[in-house]
Every structure is written in C-alpha cells, then in structure tokens.
Amino acid sequence: MHEMSLAMSTVDLVVETATRQGFSKVTGVWLEVGRLSCVEADTIAFCFEAAARATPAEGARLHIEHKGAEAWCYECHLTVTLERRGQPCPQCGGFQLRVAQGDSLRVTNIEVA
Ligand SMILES: [Zn+2]
Numbered sequence: 192m193h194e195m196s197l198a199m200s201t202v203d204l205v206v207e208t209a210t211r212q213g214f215s216k217v218t219g220v221w222l223e224v225g226r227l228s229c230v231e232a233d234t235i236a237f238c239f240e241a242a243a244r245a246t247p248a249e250g251a252r253l254h255i256e257h258k259g260a261e262a263w264c265y266e267c268h269l270t271v272t273l274e275r276r277g278q279p280c281p282q283c284g285g286f287q288l289r290v291a292q293g294d295s296l297r298v299t300n301i302e303v304a
Contacts, residue, residue: 194230197296198238206247209303217248219302225293227260227276235296251302260293 201222209217220239224230232255243249259272264280265287271280273293279286 194234194238195242197230198235198242201239201296201298202242202246202248204298205251205301208301209247212303214303215247216304217243217251217301218304219252219254219300220248220298221254221256221300223256223258223297223299225258225260225295225297226274227290227293228295229276230296232257256299258293260290262288262290262293264288 201220205217205220209215222235222239224232224235236253236255239251239253243251259274261270262273262280263269264271264282264285266285267280267282269282270291271282271288273281273288273290280288
C-alpha cells in the first residue's frame, strides 16, 4: 500500500528528529498533504497509527493539513494554485502547467515530550 510506506517514512523521520533533539516521545505530528498527492487522509491516519506502534511516536496525534498545489503556468507566466489534479489554469484556462508542489507529504511540525 502506497500510504503504508509513506506513513512508515513519516514515523522514521519524526522519531529520528525527536531522538536527535534528545526527546524520547513524539506526541503530535503535523502533516501537510498536497491535494494532488492522491493520499486519503483517513488511510494515512490509520497507517500512521499502525506504523508508530512500538516506536516513540506511538499514540502521537496526527494533524493533517491539506494544501492546494502550486503550479507554474507557461501561458500566464504566473504561479497559480490548483485544488485538484487535471484542473486547468484558473487564470487562463490553459493546461500548460508545471506542478511545483502540492503532490507530496511534508511534516511541518512535531510535538515532543
Ligand atoms: Zn494560465
């Protein structure tokens, strides 16, 4: 499952970060999920809980924030925001777009104890 491997690398990352800073427990994780990432919030939350089991991140609260994708429009020469995959440029209606971000997961903050 796609989400399972994402959840496992997220757990690895937050545990490593917390440990390096001398904390033994992760109590909260803020995860930014791009709207174009095809990741289901419910699925990632479930997988995160499973992946965190028996690690310092066990029982950590997962906060999911959805983020619109940023894309560069070759027609407008502007950075525009997309809310879903396959959407045309909101300015000119064109499809000459290069997605710059919003298609991935990113840990934005962690809470440690
Ligand atoms: Zn455009």
